[in-house]
Amino acid sequence: MFDLSGKTALVTGATGGIGAAIAETLHRQGAHVVLSGTRQAVLEEKAAALGDRVSVAACNLGDAEAVEALPKAAEAAAGAPIDILVNNAGITRDQLLMRMKDDDWDQVIAVNLTSGFRLSRALVRGMMKKRWGRIIGISSIVGATGNPGQANYAAAKAGMVGFSKALAAEVANRGITVNVVAPGFIATAMTDALPEAQKEKLLESVPAGRLGTPEDIAASVLYLASEEAGYVTGATIHVNGGMAML
Amino acid sequence: MSDVAERVKKIVVEHLGVDESKVTEDASFIDDLGADSLDTVELVMAFEEEFSCEIPDDAAEKILTVKDAIDFIKSQEG
Numbered sequence: 001m002f003d004l005s006g007k008t009a010l011v012t013g014a015t016g017g018i019g020a021a022i023a024e025t026l027h028r029q030g031a032h033v034v035l036s037g038t039r040q041a042v043l044e045e046k047a048a049a050l051g052d053r054v055s056v057a058a059c060n061l062g063d064a065e066a067v068e069a070l071p072k073a074a075e076a077a078a079g080a081p082i083d084i085l086v087n088n089a090g091i092t093r094d095q096l097l098m099r100m101k102d103d104d105w106d107q108v109i110a111v112n113l114t115s116g117f118r119l120s121r122a123l124v125r126g127m128m129k130k131r132w133g134r135i136i137g138i139s140s141i142v143g144a145t146g147n148p149g150q151a152n153y154a155a156a157k158a159g160m161v162g163f164s165k166a167l168a169a170e171v172a173n174r175g176i177t178v179n180v181v182a183p184g185f186i187a188t189a190m191t192d193a194l195p196e197a198q199k200e201k202l203l204e205s206v207p208a209g210r211l212g213t214p215e216d217i218a219a220s221v222l223y224l225a226s227e228e229a230g231y232v233t234g235a236t237i238h239v240n241g242g243m244a245m246l
Numbered sequence: 247m248s249d250v251a252e253r254v255k256k257i258v259v260e261h262l263g264v265d266e267s268k269v270t271e272d273a274s275f276i277d278d279l280g281a282d283s284l285d286t287v288e289l290v291m292a293f294e295e296e297f298s299c300e301i302p303d304d305a306a307e308k309i310l311t312v313k314d315a316i317d318f319i320k321s322q323e324g
Contacts, residue, residue: 125291
């Protein structure tokens with residue numbers, strides 16, 4: 001099941017914990033994976049660790065021109081059209097609304113939401129021709145529940161859900177699915193650094209009693225990317241240990 | 247009938263799966279040939295590929311019939 005042999009996937013934010021796990025998982029299932037991110041050296045390191053069937057296409061998703069150029073660069077690097085797009089890259093500029101600068105808002109919306117729109121617009125052409133495609137957005141529990149200090153981030157992550165539903169309806173009869181995975185609290189370098197007491201308090205809100213792992217997210221992405229999930233579209237899979245049951 | 251017209255009609259027949267006899271020059275993609283809005287976007291993509299040209303969005307919006315497509319492509323080639 002979930003064999004991705006012969007498919008080509010583009011994963012943005014592939015240098016991060018969740019992005020790297022997604023890239024590794026899709027690669028393990030047979031896909032050729034194009035890793036995108038801002039740090040060229042880290043991308044190349046990750047690519048070298050994966051071995052063959054891997055390409056690198058660095059891109060600053062906050063830069064509109066760079067985003068426009070990424071689809072062609074990714075397809076040239078892979079030598080094939082992109083079948084699976086994973087819009088995973090995300091940044092935070094947390095601040096209480098009353099102190100939030102326009103720039104904090106604009107950057108988060110640009111990287112977390114607008115880049116996904118631009119990449120989808122460019123890559124859906126090839127998917128329509130093939131009558132097969134998968135577009136997967138990595139949202140967040142925060143997009144559904146809100147979180148103080150994250151008005152910009154929550155707006156972008158909720159925006160991704162509406163965007164995906166609209167696009168899903170447009171391209172459903174072309175064999176293309178558009179879905180979202182919404183992670184809860186995931187163990188990353190950031191949560192590792194939290195004091196023990198704070199971690200325990202955090203876990204009280206998670207019925208599963210543990211933080212999620214990047215692999216928990218990657219498994220959902222793999223499912224949505226697979227042939228088997230062809231009838232699932234416009235959906236949001238919440239991967240949060242029961243923290244919010246939506 | 248010109249070569250351009252033949253090629254345009256062939257693409258329309260293939261993409262929309264309609265009978266060749268229905269693809270007259272006056273036929274409207276949406277009203278007569280059963281295309282939806284996404285089909286028209288795909289047709290424009292197919293024309294671009296077949297004739298190695300670029301059809302800007304504002305021009306694409308005006309391509310509503312088979313004749314519109316033929317005329318636009320001819321204007322680009324001329």
